[in-house]
Amino acid sequence: MKTTTRTQLSLMMFLQFFIWGGWFVTLGTFLGETLGASGVETGAAFSTQSWGAIIAPFIIGLIADRYFNAERILGILHLIGAVLMFQLSRATDFGQFFPYVLGYMIVYMPTLALVNSVSFRQMADPAKEFPFIRVWGTIGWVVAGLAISHLFSWDSQEGIGQGLLRNTFVMTAIASAALGLFSFTLPKTPPKARSEDASIRDKLGLSALGLLKDRNFLVFFVSSVLICIPLAFYYQNTNPFLVESGVGKPTGLMTLGQVSEVFFMLLLPVFLVRYGIKMTLLVGMLAWALRYVLFAYGNADAQFLMLVAGIVLHGICYDFFFVSGQIYTDSKAGESYQSAAQGLITLATYGLGMLIGFWVAGMITDMHVVEGGHDWRSIWIYPAVFAAGVFALFLLAFKNERIKYKGEEV
Template sequence: MGNSIKFRLTVMSFLQFFVWGAWLITIANYWFDTKQWDGGAFGAVFSTLGFSSLFMPAITGIIADKWVHAERLYGILHFLGGITLCFIPFATNESEFFWVIFLAMVCYMPTISLSNTIGYHVLKNNHYDVVKVFPPIRVWGTVGFIAAMWFVNLTGNKASYNQFIISGIAGILLGLYSFTLPKCPPQLGKSEKKSFVEAFGLNAFKLFLNYKTALFFLFSMMLGAALQLTNMFGDVYVSEFGYFGKYQGSLIVEKSTIVMSISQVSETLFILAIPFFLRRFGIKKVMLISMLAWVLRFGLLAYGNPAEGLWMIILSCIVYGMAFDFFNVSGSLYLETTVNYKIRASAQGLFMMMTNGLGAVIGSLASAAIIQRFFTFEFTNSSSLTTYLGIDQSNPVFARLTKFVDISPTGEFSKAVTLRDWSPIWLTFAGYALVIAVLFAILFKHKHNPAELSEISH
């Protein structure tokens, strides 16, 4: 029975992140390469993750705490989100694409926190040590993310709308599967006498009145601005090395999505290491390690390249596992140790709102605007473009970059071709992460108590 429970949660975790991995890393290739849509507008598209996380995780957390079984709500959201993604091929411009993705994310983003709620509830009801058992189950979510990335890349779909169809089908299947999961009923009893705030599930927002918890949510938001940056730009960053003559044909450029999936492989290892790090160093130090890992991640990308700097790109992918998981998983477990059990689903929704909501909105919009304003080159004629890239006009790259551009007999472009200068971009992000880490170390006070982790299992 025990193995069956863990296996069923493992399948849920695998499909949960397969749905996301099918397009999250490669959406920039579809946007910039296939469609050649406006670079400044890309931040708005990626901010749909954030806007939907501003309200949906908190709302669904309240619904799961009060009215609807968590596994049923989870299944409905995945089913609707999967159907929505299948409409991507019909989006013919930036605006239509934005709204389809936004509706899909309204359904998908709250399922991340709901999957944690379901996992914690089922494991506790079956008397498992959550700190020990949950990470190995969650690691299969990362395996699912990797599997989706590899499938999309190896089938030649990383720059086509098929990546969204693959994701949509997986979401529909997960939605149906969710109704077979163990029951996770609401934890707020209907017979309890409640105040107005409790009656509408708003008591979780009282957490902001506690200085320490409010500070935790503030840093969650600030780091959330950095969490999705490499998801937004990582694959297109590596792919754009292929524009330069000296890097064309290199393995890392041709199979960029597979190379970037090293980041998710790293996640699987660091997730398994989380129980050791938490018990040895405590929640605060683990989260601080995560922030410093982001500094290293961005710094390595700033100086890496597909030739002599290949080791830096690979090492940055390895560091990603520590950077991403140490904060997300330890932050989630922190709330489990400090929040009343009756509002834990709501608290997890608030955590998602601050990281993938406010943080992601700020990060996606600000980063896209900064890149477009300060780190984007414009080329207005054939000579300047080919000289910069070290290619000639017979090179297929030239045809791809000028696919939507009319070229005059003298080589002048009807509209500018834009390319990004990635090294200062990543250094800017590294500086931002460093400031967050220093402030967190100084301001967030949390004494390590090994006993608090054992409380999660009860």
């Protein structure tokens, strides 16, 4: 790959995830503190991510993969997103806010697949080259969080009181407009010829439904959906929890989760080869339960390190379950159904599982409103117990098996 192309793709990934991290992390705090939204309303706003994930395959399958160059529709979607994001900054109540955030997520979620498509089509060896491009996305997310906390202090108590979190949407709108325009300069990525049936079935995962006849894959599939219910609590409640607990620069602190994600991604292959797929998945699920216990009993004073540990566990939670789960899915599906199987898991987790999770998190959060905030200890116990239950289900129902990974059985 040419150095110029590598630089272009790296900048594309940086902006793609700078945009997401620039508003999504503080969304719960903005809704609660600035718009006065309830927990259920906050859950509805976060669930737009799931609706975007459900609708995205239709946009990619019916439009992007068939009629337009990927880089062009990427540019168009981000330009539309810039307009919607600016409108979000002007909303004064939840009723005004929700239609714009729903529209935004419907146009943003397809871009996650598009940036991958643009990248892969320029690479001779994606397995070797893509990680060095994708890591710039993680860096972009981290930079956005650090800017909010350390450069602008929009998430400080004073900043929140002055309504400065609105600026996160303005910042994201500018970045989205920049990426939208920049996308038209990216390497040309024309659509691949494919049958209409194959495109939609594969992207929705319908071609892979037969894999559910395999008992182990069915257990993994059900566990993946269920573990996304407690996962939703993290995305929806962590930033508001840290703010109410009096933690300084909470958004910047949460970037430790992305830093740990990079570290544990490097550790994952070693762990997977040494301990196998079942143990790797179990460690990932156990980390979810442990993280919420740490949140339940940590605080901004003597137990502050418990909060830090809970955030740092993000690397294990995500890499050891979701990344290793993608590896397991690829192995079970074989070459014929790899794309369809990944589509099925994505639809089930980021679509169905998190859709349920955001709704449940919103209800439970509303149940524990107290004077001056929330009873966060009680709130965090729910996902901790639920994650522990999913861990127990998987431990008992999933049988040990060996899979192919990098040409060898693990």
